[in-house]
Amino acid sequence: MDAITLTPSLPIRKRVPLFLTFSLSPLGDQAVDELQCHLRVDGSPVEAYGSGVPVLRSLWNDQRQCAEGTSAEAIIVNQLLSDIRAGHLAILQALIRAKRPCTTGNVKSYWLGGDPIAPQLLHTYDEYLTSLQTMPEPERRAKSTLYKWELSYRYLRNYLVATGQNDLSLNAVTIGWAKNYYQWLRQRPLAINFSTELVGNVREVLQFALENELMDENKLSALKLTWQGAKPITCLSLTQLKALEQMTLPKPLDIARHWALLSCYTGLDYPDAIAIVSNPAPHIVRLPQGDKIVWQRLKVKQVHQAYPEWAICHIPLLAETRDLLPRMGQLRAPSFTGLNENLKKIETRLELGFRFTTKTCRKTAGALFIHRGYRMEAVQKILGLKDFRTFQRHYLSTWQEVVDDNMERLQDF
Structure with a gap:
């Protein structure tokens, strides 16, 4: 009797032994008969069932569990039996991955029926989160992005629990299901874009499952998601920046103007600017090509972060x-709220048409350094941004003057 033991790739408490043997009916009297399967999973037997493989009784060796000889028929029979063993093992592995009961009856039923075994949606989602968190550093997503994925997982889990779909399989995720999930998210209530993003995350998990051969079709690939237009990213133009420098302002607004200009020329967050102004010498590095400020910037510590995230500017x-x-x-350094209130008054005087805040100044710095000729990856380092996609989305606001300046530089080529 051949014993085949499967150790699943996913961690479980114990090994799941699978024993599969074949035999001919002792009551048969025909020269050719069908081999019967005798299956035991984790020690539990099941009634014998047909293998679909006929063999000459004269060739079959019950003790060695194979057709003897070198004839073409014997070779084919042994190959078919090998495939049947592999098929049973694949079903057991699929049951483990799908977190379904690994019983002898289930293995037999799925082998005879030929139905695919799709893992549970939540279990696959968890696998995908693990893959995101274990990616090598250059490709690993930002901590804020990983947090959003974990938050997305919690929303999905809550929905499945609330609707009695805890064991929902990948194959059951359809466009109709996705629309119902979207409506549930909107009733929380969540914004259109965030609800759409959460449904899009499910679609990405299904694509992950498809690429890892856990399912045959991603039924959400044809789903059309609705987004609201993104909020425009604003910064001061060169003309507006020059106007801010030259305008005459009363003292409180003049103080706010100076702090805003410092941020526009450095990209420093307001608290960092205060710290450097109080003692600039230790942070200034002298180089042959010029001086620079080197500052360890503390990015906003989110509730989900176990440790603060630092960046070097x-x-x-x-x-x-x-x-x-x-x-x-x-x-003097006004309070953060007081500074933004005064910038709002300056916004009116400049007739900006958009909200003027300390964030606007930081984005202005990104555009200004690009205009001064710094490459984008250098500006990313200046601003202390880890993720280049964040830089592109929030800071890469190209002025018309940048295009004009580049045209002038390249006109002789």
Whole structure:
């Protein structure tokens, strides 16, 4: 009797032994008869069933569990039996991955029926999250993105529990199911874009399952998702920046203007700018090609982060920054709320047409450094951004002046 033991790729408490043997009916009197399967999974037997493989009784060796000889028929029979064993093992492995009962009856039923075994949606989602978290560092997604994926998992789990679909299989995820999930998300209530993103995450998990041969078709591939237009990313133009420098303002607004300009010329967050102004010398590095500020920037610590996330900024000292820094030490630092309130008043005087905040200044710095000739990957380092996609989405706002300046530089080529 051949014993075949399967150790699943997913962690479980014990090994699941599968024993599969073949025999001819002792009551048969025909020269050719069908081999019968005798299956035991984890020690539990099941009634014998046909293998679909006929063999000459004279060729079959019950003790060795094979057709003897070198004839073409014997070779074919043994290959078919090998395929049957592999098929039973594949079913057992699929049951384990799908978190379904690994019983002898289930293995027999799926082998005879030929129905695909799709893993549960939640289990596959969990596998995908693990794959995201274990990707090598260059390809690994930002911590904020991983947090959104974990949040997406919780919403999906809550929906499946609330609707009694805890064991929902991948094959049961249809466009109709996705629309019902979307409506449930909107009733939480969640915004259109966020609800759409959560449904899109399910589609991405199904694609992951398809690529790993866990299912035969991603039924959400044809799903059309509705998005609201993204909020425009705004920053000061060169003309507006020059107007901010030259306008006459009362003292409270003049103080706010100076802090805003420092952020526009460095890309520093307001708390970081205060820290550097209070003691700039330790953070300025002298180089043959010029001076720069090197600052360890603390990115906003989210609730989900176990540890704060730091980024190192290398900020070239522009002429405007050199002029501002000595004067900034004489100015008081208003509260964050007070600064933004005064910037709102300046916004009205500049007739900007968009909200003027400290974030606007940081985005202005990104565009300004690009205009001054710095490459995009350098500007990403200046701003202390880990993810280039974040830089593209929020800071890569190209002015018309950048195009004009490049045309002038390249006209002789």
